[in-house]
Amino acid sequence: MKLTTKQKKFADNYIKTGNATQSAIEAGYSKKTAPTIASENLIKPNIKSYIDEKMKEIESERIMGAQEALEFLTNVVRGEELETKVVATQFDVSTVQVPADVKTKISAAKEILKRYPDNDKLLEQQIRKITAEADIAEARAKSVDTSFNDEDRTIILDDMEDDN
Template identity: 45%
Template sequence: MASTKVNEYGITDMQQAFADEYIVNPQNATQAAIKAGYAPATARSKASQLLTKVNVQKYIKERQKELEDAKIADQKEVLKFWSAGLRGERHEQVVVSTPDGAEVVDNELSEKDKLKNSELLAKATGMFIDRHEITNTQPIIIASVDTSDDEKIEVDDDESNTDS
């Protein structure tokens, strides 16, 4: 008899095993049920039932999101990658011709590539800050004005002419 104890996800271990198998091969829920330990004779109907359970659906969605998120490099991973390139810890495979044909050689990154890694690392960590000085000789006045008063607003552009 299978355990009916509910785990931290609100599903049984057998339901979780089904969900994990289903995530790997979502085209065949019946096979996922069989691999999870359900009887082959009832696997198809059991798989259908399991896929309608809210907690099983929630677990599947959470695990799929975790797996998808793991495919995307985070900031720390990118910084480590650039640092390794800068320090010469990364290598690239290059095809070179030999008297016998071609051979794949493991080369250290070029100085140009190391420089590019250092530049990207410096930009990402804020070592290069572009500063622009903005000067304005005219005062800026921001006021809230009722649009019905637009025709009543007078603009005095004669400030530049008062330097007599």
């Protein structure tokens, strides 16, 4: 369902200010009915979904995603991301753009490596432990199977029949 001009104006103002009553007034509703209209508008499905959709758009533009974060960290490690340093002499103070220091680059590299499971030492140790346990279980299973030959099995079955 499409929004009326007033509803759209209300929703857009509400997104900007977070004040429903004032948004209703600015959208053209009377001051007397604005609080009631504002409350009603916020629960109408079409207005609510419009507001939710616009808020998601704003959020995705404002919040850094994982890819963007990894690109930034990579730029720091490569020295492509510059920071401003203040340089003071006895005659003046100036600023220069310089790459991150080695300690910062190492920290950024560690952050990148945390995001890749195959570089995770704890995960690597857990995988080794699980693999070793599986190998042990397989070896035990094989030793159990080879501990009896067909002749032994026949004797055991014959003994069981004699007991009955």
